[in-house]
Every structure is written in structure tokens, then in C-alpha cells.
Amino acid sequence: MDIKNIKKSLSLEEKAALCSGEGSWSTKAFLQKGIPAIIMTDGPCGVRRQKPDKKGTFPATCFPAPCLTASSFDTGLLYEIGQVMGQECRALGVSLLLAPGINLKRSPLGGRNFEYYSEDPFLSGMLAAAFIQGVQSVGVGAVVKHFALNNQENWRLVSDSQVDEETMRNFYLKSFEIAIKRGKPTAVMTSYNRINGTYASEHEGLLTDLLRKEWGFEGLVISDWGAVNDRVAGLHAGMDFEMPGSANVNDPQIVEAVREGKLPERILDISVERILHMVERTMPVEGEVPLLDEEKGHALACKAAAQSMVLLENNGILPLSDRAAVIGHLAEKPHFQGGGSSHVNPTREESFLEVCARNGEMPAYEPGVSFEGEEKAQQLLEQAVRLAGKSEKVLLFLGLTAADESEGFDRKTMDLPENQIRLAEEVLEANPNTVIVVMAGGVLNLPFAEKAAAILYVYLGGQGGMSALYDLIFGRISPGGKLAESFPFHIEDTPCAPWFGQQDTLYGEKGEIGYRYYDKQDSDRKVRWPFGHGLTYTRFELSDVSVQKEEANIRVDGILKNVGNMSAAQVVQVYLTIPGETTHRLVGFWKKELSPEQKETFSVVIEDDRLVAFREGTGSLEWIGGSYLVEVGFSSRDICFSTEIMLEMHTKRPVIARLGDSGKLCSRTKRRGFHANSTVTDLLGTPIGDLLYKRLLQQLQEQLEKGECDENFYHMYLAQIRQYPLRTFVLATHGAFSFAMLERLLELLSDPEPDMEEAKSLLRIIRVI
Numbered sequence: 001m002d003i004k005n006i007k008k009s010l011s012l013e014e015k016a017a018l019c020s021g022e023g024s025w026s027t028k029a030f031l032q033k034g035i036p037a038i039i040m041t042d043g044p045c046g047v048r049r050q051k052p053d054k055k056g057t058f059p060a061t062c063f064p065a066p067c068l069t070a071s072s073f074d075t076g077l078l079y080e081i082g083q084v085m086g087q088e089c090r091a092l093g094v095s096l097l098l099a100p101g102i103n104l105k106r107s108p109l110g111g112r113n114f115e116y117y118s119e120d121p122f123l124s125g126m127l128a129a130a131f132i133q134g135v136q137s138v139g140v141g142a143v144v145k146h147f148a149l150n151n152q153e154n155w156r157l158v159s160d161s162q163v164d165e166e167t168m169r170n171f172y173l174k175s176f177e178i179a180i181k182r183g184k185p186t187a188v189m190t191s192y193n194r195i196n197g198t199y200a201s202e203h204e205g206l207l208t209d210l211l212r213k214e215w216g217f218e219g220l221v222i223s224d225w226g227a228v229n230d231r232v233a234g235l236h237a238g239m240d241f242e243m244p245g246s247a248n249v250n251d252p253q254i255v256e257a258v259r260e261g262k263l264p265e266r267i268l269d270i271s272v273e274r275i276l277h278m279v280e281r282t283m284p285v286e287g288e289v290p291l292l293d294e295e296k297g298h299a300l301a302c303k304a305a306a307q308s309m310v311l312l313e314n315n316g317i318l319p320l321s322d323r324a325a326v327i328g329h330l331a332e333k334p335h336f337q338g339g340g341s342s343h344v345n346p347t348r349e350e351s352f353l354e355v356c357a358r359n360g361e362m363p364a365y366e367p368g369v370s371f372e373g374e375e376k377a378q379q380l381l382e383q384a385v386r387l388a389g390k391s392e393k394v395l396l397f398l399g400l401t402a403a404d405e406s407e408g409f410d411r412k413t414m415d416l417p418e419n420q421i422r423l424a425e426e427v428l429e430a431n432p433n434t435v436i437v438v439m440a441g442g443v444l445n446l447p448f449a450e451k452a453a454a455i456l457y458v459y460l461g462g463q464g465g466m467s468a469l470y471d472l473i474f475g476r477i478s479p480g481g482k483l484a485e486s487f488p489f490h491i492e493d494t495p496c497a498p499w500f501g502q503q504d505t506l507y508g509e510k511g512e513i514g515y516r517y518y519d520k521q522d523s524d525r526k527v528r529w530p531f532g533h534g535l536t537y538t539r540f541e542l543s544d545v546s547v548q549k550e551e552a553n554i555r556v557d558g559i560l561k562n563v564g565n566m567s568a569a570q571v572v573q574v575y576l577t578i579p580g581e582t583t584h585r586l587v588g589f590w591k592k593e594l595s596p597e598q599k600e601t602f603s604v605v606i607e608d609d610r611l612v613a614f615r616e617g618t619g620s621l622e623w624i625g626g627s628y629l630v631e632v633g634f635s636s637r638d639i640c641f642s643t644e645i646m647l648e649m650h651t652k653r654p655v656i657a658r659l660g661d662s663g664k665l666c667s668r669t670k671r672r673g674f675h676a677n678s679t680v681t682d683l684l685g686t687p688i689g690d691l692l693y694k695r696l697l698q699q700l701q702e703q704l705e706k707g708e709c710d711e712n713f714y715h716m717y718l719a720q721i722r723q724y725p726l727r728t729f730v731l732a733t734h735g736a737f738s739f740a741m742l743e744r745l746l747e748l749l750s751d752p753e754p755d756m757e758e759a760k761s762l763l764r765i766i767r768v769i
């Protein structure tokens with residue numbers, strides 16, 4: 001593409017139009033000008049390309065969710081997954097994959113934790129970089145999301161993450177910095193929320209000063225779907241491209257702003273150029289379209305799940321040598337992916353029972369729970385307990401269902417549903433030789449853990465999850481996954497508990513996220529399972545560990561040996577405590593599969609960018625001279641070797657971006673009266689607000705009944721309805737409910753005796769989806 005000349009040939013209106021999509025999944029084509037349209041689609045768990053009739057999506061491999069693949073601690077595996085997803089994108093005509101998502105897991109309750117990797121920025125960033133490189137190795141663009149500080153789903157369209165700059169830079173932005181600098185994604189997607197009062201899609205400090213000037217990002221910045229609050233402010237800040245398309249709503253505002261001198265045309269030109277570069281870089285090459293290789297995708301999905309599932313406890317019962325009774329409805333209907341935009345239409349589906357049958361076994365089975373009334377539930381519980389009592393060993397399946405975890409809302413509790421807690425307690429009582437298998441997208445409280453003979457945490461295993469599980473249980477492969485998040489005992493133990501989920505969410509715990517809080521020196525904080533923990537069917541020994549300086553870096557060498565009697569993979573983890581800090585951070589990991597008696601030398605280089613920390617006081621990045629504690633082990637709490645190393649340097653580098661009123665963490669003064677960002681909840685109690693809420697609920701129900709909205713999205717929208725700001729309806733109706741109508745509705749809302757007929761006629765136009 002001759003980008004310079006194409007740009008010159010575009011009128012102001014065409015340039016504005018190019019800056020938003022065509023519908024939900026495409027850029028706009030200007031074929032006479034030589035600009036084709038490219039298709040984009042979600043997402044982290046597999047390719048989700050919508051069918052032309054909008055009824056469902058094309059089949060594609062449903063990979064294990066990132067909560068599980070993160071537990072592989074394996075950048076090579078993430079690269080492979082990215083590459084195959086990229087190939088499936090090509091087969092389905094997709095140019096831009098809306099993945100990976102790399103926000104940190106601030107709380108176990110985060111609704112999208114299943115789509116994210118870890119509580120740790122280094123692990124998240126390294127895995128994401130590998131995934132991005134894999135996707136992009138076949139010419140498809142990756143879009144890293146959601147930039148930034150989008151660590152909860154509740155109130156996501158209006159929430160304000162109130163964070164000091166030190167916490168942002170050292171933790172929450174770190175995963176993005178690593179992924180962007182190493183992975184070089186084609187695009188970055190901004191998040192819905194505000195950061196210290198400013199919407200992410202309008203945050204010049206983030207989108208231009210930090211992302212481009214400090215980190216050197218040269219790609220495109222895309223809005224999350226419907227995340228635009230003020231389009232012109234967004235362009236000023238560096239938000240190039242709006243999704244979905246907003247032909248009637250925001251494109252004209254851009255034109256008007258340029259004409260009125262409020263937006264210099266050269267700013268628009270820069271975004272246009274970036275969009276054209278993105279199209280050029282990712283558009284499908286002419287010629288034959290490759291076929292989607294279902295076999296290849298499925299085989300990789302199985303392998304990824306097997307290499308990532310985490311064995312949390314084992315008294316020696318696993319691997320099983322003979323058959324066990326199976327209890328729990330999830331053995332029949334597995335929960336293998338989360339809800340919302342990452343939901344994939346898998347090429348295959350299999351339950352654990354089906355995999356058993358394929359292997360020539362039909363174990364005795366009881367679902368143990370019922371959703372058809374109390375009597376039936378009691379009957380199934382009793383049957384399950386009876387089966388447990390008379391069996392030699394039991395495999396008990398526990399976990400959540402699709403309605404329990406999804407994009408769009410946070411979980412309310414870390415507990416399992418009541419009926420499953422009861423089932424677990426009674427089955428364990430009846431038979432202590434019980435292996436628990438847990439399917440969930442995040443951390444669950446398992447108060448009965450000590451009574452189980454073994455616990456396998458399989459997270460959301462994707463379409464190959466049950467084959468992988470079978471192989472692990474019967475010892476065809478050893479588990480090798482490690483927790484990418486800590487398992488606290490109670491939700492109250494999480495440091496963000498006082499603020500998480502609120503509309504104005506203060507990051508009062510600062511950088512004390514996950515193991516950095518639990519493992520703090522001189523504290524005696526207990527966790528059920530620590531970050532990095534995961535057992536295998538063999539034993540490993542570390543020896544000859546040495547630590548030395550290597551120019552500006554630190555190098556850790558040693559030998560890992562498999563001293564047990566089965567092949568398995570182990571992850572050597574390196575943690576570092578910077579002088580003056582009271583807790584350690586993961587700075588390196590190395591994974592290797594070894595057969596019995598095999599040993600291998602490892603070398604982990606801690607590059608100097610992992611030794612740096614931003615200090616609020618000086619407004620600089622600082623490499624501090626002094627004694628660094630280096631720890632090497634198999635989890636954040638299983639440290640086999642530690643030593644201190646002196647680093648002389650003391651270097652400071654001032655930063656360019658200033659990211660908010662750091663240090664002044666405050667609850668913002670609420671704007672008086674109703675405005676475009678007032679939510680449905682704010683309006684409740686007014687006659688117009690109550691009517692609006694009723695209408696939205698009714699509409700959603702109708703859409704579900706007519707099949708225009710599937711179960712997956714139903715739960716997500718239902719949870720969000722009360723949290724929608726009024727401005728959303730302008731975008732959702734493509735301007736049929738216009739900004740002028742919104743103004744009028746606001747006037748009616750502040751009128752003590754509003755004209756309800758007029759209000760009703762306005763509300764009739766409003767739609768959610």
C-alpha cells in the first residue's frame with residue numbers, strides 16, 4: 001500500500017470514518033482508494049469469528065483458558081498456542097486477534113481472572129510476549145488488552161481505579177511494559193475504566209507519553225468495545241481507532257472538531273496513518289486460504305492442558321493404577337471455558353466419562369447434585385455418598401458453571417456453591433481415598449482440602465481438558481503445572497478486600513498484590529497454596545547453585561536433577577528482593593522435562609530491567625546500589641537456595657509520563673445532578689429511571705427468547721444493566737438515541753414533574769445490544 005498517497009487522497013470525512021470500525025468486527029474498506037477492510041475477533045481462548053447471520057460463531061479450537069496456560073510457566077508453549085491460533089485466524093479470514101489479556105489478578109473474585117494470566121507482572125508479561133510473537137509469526141496481528149488498571153468487572157464502564165504512580169509502574173503496568181517491549185504487538189486495546197479520574201481511552205499520559213514516548217510502541221491503539229467517552233479527547237490523547245463502528249455518532253464529531261479548530265488535522269492524520277499501517281501489516285495475503293486444521297488444534301489443546309494442570313496435593317494415591325468411581329456432574333458436563341467475549345465454539349467436546357469410555361472403561365458414576373428441586377438433590381446426594389462408601393477410590397469433580405464466572409461481573413464469593421460443599425464433605429467422610437478434581441477459572445476456597453487424598457486443579461481446560469486429565473490421573477504423563485496465583489484461605493485475607501469491586505476503587509494496598517503481600521518478610525501470613533506451587537509424580541533436586549554479576553545483569557546457574565522414578569517437568573523459579581524492599585518478586589523461571597536420574601544445567605539471566613523500580617519521591621526509575629537477596633526454588637515459599645549479591649550501581653532515570661495525582665488517593669467528589677455518565681443505578685428511584693430499568697430487563701429477556709442473545713451473553717448483560725452509563729445507549733443504538741436526545745432525557749430527569757409521555761418515547765429508542 002502506498003500509505004502516504006492514499007492518506008493524501010482521503011477527504012476529511014473519509015479520514016474520520018476510517019478511524020472507527022464497520023460494525024462490530026471489521027475496519028472500513030475504501031476500495032477505490034486501495035484500502036481493504038480487515039476482520040478482527042476475540043480472543044484469548046480461541047478464535048471467535050461471528051457467522052454472517054450473527055447466529056453463533058464458526059467452530060475453532062477452544063484452547064485452555066489463560067488461567068490454565070499460565071500455570072505451564074512455559075513461554076515455548078504459549079508461543080505455540082499463539083501460532084496455532086494465528087493459523088486458525090488465517091483460515092477464518094481474521095487479521096487481528098483481540099488477545100492476550102494481561103491485567104493482573106488483584107483479587108480472586110475478579111470476573112475475568114480466567115482470561116488473564118497471573119497476579120505477577122513478570123510472569124504475565126513474559127507469557128504474553130511469547131503468545132504475541134506466536135500469533136504474529138503467521139502475519140496476524142495481536143492486540144494486547146485491557147490497558148490499563150482494569151482489574152475488576154463490576155462498574156467497568158464507569159469505575160475509577162485510584163492508584164499511585166509507584167504502584168502502577170512497578171506492578172500493574174509492568175506486565176504491559178514487558179509484553180509490549182518484547183512482543184511488539186500490532187495493537188493495544190484501552191480499557192473501559194478511568195484511572196485517577198481520566199478514562200483510559202482519553203489518557204494522554206498512558207497512551208502517548210508512556211506507551212509511545214517511554215516504551216517506544218509504534219502500533220495502533222484501539223478502544224475496547226464501547227469504551228469511548230469523548231471521541232475527540234481520545235484522539236488528542238492517542239486513541240486511534242474506535243470499536244465498534246460509530247458512523248452516526250462519533251465520526252461526525254471528529255469532522256466538526258477539525259472544522260472548528262478544536263482538533264488539529266495532523267493529529268487525525270497520525271491516527272489514519274497508523275490504521276493504514278495496521279491494515280497493510282495484517283491483511284490476508286492473496287492466494288489460497290488455508291483450511292482450519294482441527295486435528296492439529298485439538299492435539300495442541302490437549303497437550304497445553306496436560307502440561308498446565310496443577311497437582312496441589314497428593315498422598316501417593318495418584319497416579320491411579322486401577323479404576324475409581326466417579327462423582328460430580330462436571331464429569332458429565334465439564335466447565336471448560338468462561339463466559340463473555342472469549343467464548344469459543346469448540347471443534348470438539350468431550351466429557352470425562354466419554355474419555356473413560358473411549359479408553360474402554362465405564363466407571364460407576366453419580367452426579368451427586370441436582371438442580372431440579374430439593375427432593376431430587378437429596379436423593380442424588382445420598383446415591384453419591386453410597387457409591388463413595390462402597391468404592392475403593394473416588395474421583396470427585398467439583399467446580400463452577402458457566403453462569404458463575406464471566407466477563408461483565410465479578411464473583412461474589414470464593415466459596416463453592418453450597419450443594420457442592422455438602423457433597424464434598426459427605427463423600428470425603430464416606431471415603432478418604434478421594435481425589436478431588438476442580439474446574440474453575442480462578443481461586444476457590446476448599447475448606448475440606450486436608451481430608452482429600454489428592455487435589456488436581458484443572459482450571460478451565462478447553463476442549464482437550466478431559467483427555468489431558470485422564471492422562472494425568474492414570475499416570476501417562478506427570479503433572480507439571482505451577483500456580484500462577486496464590487490461594488488464600490479467606491477472601492478477607494486478600495489485601496485489596498476493603499476496596500475491590502467498588503465504583504471508585506482505591507488501590508490502598510499499593511503493590512501488595514498476591515504473594516508479594518503473603519510472603520512479606522517478618523509476617524506470618526498463611527496461604528492454602530503459595531504462588532508457584534505444583535507437585536509432580538517424581539522428585540527433583542537442585543544443586544551447585546551459584547549467583548554472579550554479568551555486566552549489568554545477574555546470572556543464576558545450577559543443576560536440576562530428577563531423583564524420582566518418572567519423567568516429569570519442573571520449573572526452577574528465581575526470586576529477588578531489591579534493597580530497601582521487604583518482599584521478593586519473581587524475576588526468572590526455567591522449565592525442563594527430565595527423565596529419572598537425568599540432570600540438566602540451567603542458567604537464568606536476570607536482566608537489568610528487572611532490577612529497576614520506580615520511586616515516587618524522585619519521579620525516576622532507579623537501580624539501587626546495595627545487597628540484593630536472590631532466592632531459587634520450586635515455589636515462592638519453597639526456596640532451596642538463597643544468597644545475597646552486592647550491586648554497586650546507583651542509577652536514576654527520570655520518566656516522561658506522569659500518570660495521575662499520585663500520593664493523593666482520595667474519593668473523588670461526585671458530580672451533582674444527572675449527566676451522560678450517570679448509571680442506571682443512579683437513576684433508580686426516579687420514575688424515568690425505574691421505567692428505563694424495567695424496559696432494559698424486558699428487552700434482554702425478549703432477546704434471549706428470540707435467540708438474538710445466547711445464554712453466555714445473557715448472564716453478562718443481566719449483571720451489567722444497572723451499571724450502564726447513559727452515554728452507552730447512544731453508541732449501542734448507533735445514534736438512533738442521539739446525543740441531543742440524551743441531553744433532553746437529562747433535562748427531563750432533573751424536572752420535578754417530567755413529561756412522562758415524552759420520556760417514554762425517548763426510552764422506547766434505547767437498546768442495550
Ligand code: BGC
Binds near residue numbers: 042043145224341
Ligand atoms: C471486551 C473485550 C473484547 C471486546 C470484543 C469487550 O466487551 O472487554 O475484551 O475484545 O468486547 O468482543
